[in-house]
Amino acid sequence: QSALTQPASVSGSPGQSITISCTGTSSDVGSYNLVSWYQQHPGKAPKLMIYEVNKRPSGVSNRFSGSKSGNTASLTISGLQAEDEADYYCCSYAGSSTYVFGTGTKVTVL
Amino acid sequence: QVQLQESGPGLVKPSETLSLTCTVSGGSIIGHYWSWIRQPPGKGLEWIGYIYYTGSTTYNPSLKSRVTMSVDTSKNQFSLKLTSVTPADSAVYSCARGYDYFDYWGQGTLVTVSS
Numbered sequence: 279q280s281a282l283t284q285p286a287s288v289s290g291s292p293g294q295s296i297t298i299s300c301t302g303t304s305s306d307v308g309s310y311n312l313v314s315w316y317q318q319h320p321g322k323a324p325k326l327m328i329y330e331v332n333k334r335p336s337g338v339s340n341r342f343s344g345s346k347s348g349n350t351a352s353l354t355i356s357g358l359q360a361e362d363e364a365d366y367y368c369c370s371y372a373g374s375s376t377y378v379f380g381t382g383t384k385v386t387v388l
Numbered sequence: 389q390v391q392l393q394e395s396g397p398g399l400v401k402p403s404e405t406l407s408l409t410c411t412v413s414g415g416s417i418i419g420h421y422w423s424w425i426r427q428p429p430g431k432g433l434e435w436i437g438y439i440y441y442t443g444s445t446t447y448n449p450s451l452k453s454r455v456t457m458s459v460d461t462s463k464n465q466f467s468l469k470l471t472s473v474t475p476a477d478s479a480v481y482s483c484a485r486g487y488d489y490f491d492y493w494g495q496g497t498l499v500t501v502s503s
Contacts, residue, residue: 279448279449279450281432312488312489314488314489314490316433316490322495323482323493323494323495323496324433324482324490324493325493326489326490326491329488329489329491330488330489335491367432367433369433369435369489369490371488374449375446375487376435376446376448376449377435377487377488378435379425379432379433379434379435380432381432382432382433
């Protein structure tokens with residue numbers, strides 16, 4: 279059960295759109311629509327941003343959207359804002375009632 | 389608003405047992421799944437396992453031999469025990485609600501394994 283692969287860092291200017299990838303295998307991301315995304319500001323608890331690939335919890339901005347193609351899930355942040363600067367983690371069901379997180383991506387707003 | 393709060397020793401000696409409790413407020417522990425997740429300093433998140441309010445558990449295969457989770461519905465609490473700890477187990481340990489996704493999280497508590 280290896281960690282899902284995410285780019286270490288992604289950056290963008292205010293107002294731009296960025297996409298964070300989360301690559302797994304046919305045993306996790308590719309087999310289940312159970313991918314979630316979390317935003318974590320320094321020293322803070324993670325916050326659920328997307329669940330079940332593309333569903334947004336109540337209160338999360340519609341600037342955040344999720345998708346999946348094959349073994350890769352993606353989180354897109356549109357209209358990038360300074361407050362979006364944080365670490366982002368994906369998570370996927372990996373079968374046999376187990377879960378695996380991604381390696382994490384640091385988003386920088388230039 | 390559901391709130392979770394971890395509690396337990398911040399320092400554990402190598403080979404000993406790490407014990408943490410998560411207290412849930414603002415909602416009932418009944419009817420939900422509850423998870424433990426850890427994050428070593430400067431590293432990513434690792435799912436440890438989850439427990440249903442009935443006491444049914446599922447653990448990360450890589451930790452399964454050392455992990456035990458339990459629940460106390462009368463106190464609205466659930467707990468984690470990790471045996472035979474080493475410095476590699478040093479991390480911020482967080483409790484969260486859910487299993488397919490985690491919608492409420494505690495602030496996390498730093499546990500350092502050191503003699």
